[in-house]
Amino acid sequence: MAAGVGATVLSLVAAALPAAEPLGVGDRLFPTLGNPGYDIGSYDIAFDYSGDKNKPLKARTVIDARVTADQLERFNLDFAAGTVRGVQVNGMDARYERAGEDLVVTPAIPLHKGARLRVDVRHTSRTKGIAHGAWVHTKDGLAMAAQADAAHRAFPSNDHPSDKAYFTFRLTAPKGVTAASGGTLVRRTRAGAATTWTYRLAHPMATELAQVSFGRSVVPRRTGPNGVPVRDVVPTDKRKVLEPWLKKTPAQMGWMERRVGRYPFENYGLLVAEATTGFELETQTLSLFERELLTSDSYPSWYKQSVMMHELAHQWFGNSVSPREWSDLWLNEGHATWYEWNYGAGLGGTPLTRRVRAAYGQSDDWRARYGPPAEPRAAKDGKRSEIFRPIVYDGSAVVLYALRQKIGKAAFDRLQRAWVVEHRDGNASTADFTAMASRISGQDLGGFLHAWLYGKKTPPMPGHPDWRQDKQGGQGKQNRHAPHGEPAKHQGR
Template sequence: MQLTSPRLRASLLAAASLTLVAAVLPPPKPLGIGDRLFPELGNPGYDVLSYDLSLTYKDNRSPLDAVTAIEARSLEPLERINLDFTHGTVASAEVNGQPARFESAGEDLVLTPAHPVPASAPLHITVRHTSDPRGRASDGGWVVTEDGLAMANQADAAHRVFPCNDHPADKAYFTFRVTAPDGYRAVANGLPGALPAARAGGATEWTYRTLHPMATELAQVSIGRSAVLHHTGPHGLPLRDVVPAADRERLEPWLAKTAGHVAWMEERVGRYPFENYGVLIARATTGFELETQTLSLFEHGLFAGEAAGYPDWYVESVMVHELAHQWFGDSVTPRTWSDLWLNEGHATWYEALYADGLGKYPLERRMREAYQRSDQWRAQGGPPAAPKAAAPGQKIGLFRPVVYDGAALILYALRQEIGAAAFDRVERRWVAENQDGIAGTDDFVRLASQEAGRDLTAFLRPWLYGETTPAMPGHPEWGGPAAAAAPGKAPAAAAAPAAAPVAGKP
């Protein structure tokens, strides 16, 4: 039979080509970029420039229909392309407009394009798949709320939601197109990219775009019966908060505090780095709060007040913790997951400074209490800049006290060593020079040395990597970390409400 349709001929030839290519290649295997803590996370050979993610929500019991379109550039010749993806079903894949063979290997989705991709070439990848919100909440990805969904992708769970290069070292721009039934509202990182559009069956599509690159672990999509409240921050910064519609009036006094928090942070580290900011309060129990870019996720129960054991000053300091991450962790993203201390140590530092300014928990007291526990934290979780990997099945176990107060203690020691003025210059330069980029521990040591006017490697290395905690500059009376707490001093855990989660993570 003669083939008269060029499109049909092309389709059959592409399918035959895929079969021949697959026959000569070895079996697919999961790859990674060699992160010490997540060795199979991320993928070599290409750089993602942007994601365009379309999601159709029905209810919390059904997988979402999804299309993920990726614009990337190859860094080397590629016969296969690995993406991080699990917990969804793939229907089809295309590379540069042609069908691609797809297979699973571990937590990777492995694509075999019809033709090998040369180095330095554009990559247009489209994957049609489902995104399943069902499963163990502790695994991360989708968070099921009372009225919908939200995301919590840290540290390595974005690929439970959509195919991606799931490592913070590969930041990209994002577009979200979320379709939800009438009565629901979808909100995502960034700014609205278009007016809400009506779709068939009484549904609405909501579109958002980021104006700055973002790590996959910071992506956020909220779907629920939500109210979106708008305020204005310093220099006209748009503030957008997303809360359960029924709780709007009760939560408004908390939301009104954000503008002041932004102004407080800007006084210390410089201009807020993104297009907008807001608080997403979800009716869910997560055990943590999360700094998703421009729209930080908070548990509803945190704002229950004294009845839940959370005094106002503590709630505000947690709000500042997640806001501080917009500079430290979101705008300046860690080069590897071992650099996590730069995120959490800084966010804890500004959280502690804010509580100190309220007169509720003096900074020096908190640092001394952290110092007394530092050796124990290092023994349990490793040193701050070389933390131990999380136990199997406990991915969020990476977020231990040593990368929170244990890492903030490093910043306190640095300020004691070089003086407050030089320390403040370090902080401002760090976020200004690395905005929208990635940076690691060596970069921080180098910048601090420049501002100090001397090489700080010998001073900082024991603080960053030592099994035991060095002596604290300016505080010989503190003795060693193993020293008992001074009479009348409450332990660190008692300084905040007993029921309170550690700010930022479980």
């Protein structure tokens, strides 16, 4: 198509369309996240890091998708924090404009259902001055923390966990800087003083689980169960002090595998950052940890290891099996907390029943403050982290304990294994969990789980008629790691 003809077509199409506006996929908690009309199969994202963490990264995002709408004359991408330098759709220049936190694209030729959609966006990625941004400044560079809704502040995307896709990252960095992401390093090329590292994830991933880092790091390697590679990314000068903790990962993986089955991804490891984030994060195959948690003497060994288990458990619960919508967050955090508690108790930490009883005593207060586990209240005043409250961590682990009490340990263990097998690499909802629990237990659990997951009041605990709500307690602390006299620590997600 000639350039002049293309411009004329774009102008005519744009003139016939209503004003651009932010769209979404109807998520109750994040109504403008995600976009209708297409399904993304893969992202190929390039970031060029100059060595100055305050300077925007040069970037390019190539998206391959399929059209799901009957006709797609215009579509939205989530993208809020960068300068767009040009957009092409299927090799032709496309018109683009902003609407809220969306990038609205009008292709030169309307697309029909089933058609291939390749979107090529040349842009920058701002690393500074972004409220609720995805980039974390570390002592020696950058790392990514995109949960829950920040990925689109780093790259154009369909930023909702219901649209998982395959990812490739091409990361260019100056000499002396290690670039890393989740997945496997498939290529490393040098050009002058810069090196480009290409990583590919072998399984689909939700945007909120993306991890990219630039820093003066070393990459220790070891082998996990069944030959799974374990690689960590740690500050070069902290490798020795971190090694006692890093070497525990293979045994932790084995502990989880004995309970829920084979590790679901191609590799695993910890990205340890010299940063204060207030949380640890289960980014896919490469969990983000604050260095201070692992090296400080303020926390006992069993506690540090239980937090490591929390993020590892997420690789099954939340990463491999992702929520269908954000109200299903309890499926991620409740399970990760459940295994954190069990693992910590086995290392000499707080006994499981004592920990559950203490959380049970605060559950009514948490429900009043934050909503029930499967229907948490929406964030207020842009405070996106408000959905990460004790009710979806400790309160949801209490639900799992109640379920085990109701159906018995054997059925509960079968449920856990079946859940991560049946929904591997996909999305699942609270309704899916209820249906599977009923099928495996041979009991109709619809009413039981509805009361526990959606009730304003916490039901009686099966097998423990003497347990009561703590009328004096229940402070509803956002710091979920210290509600019962545990060591004070920031929130693990």
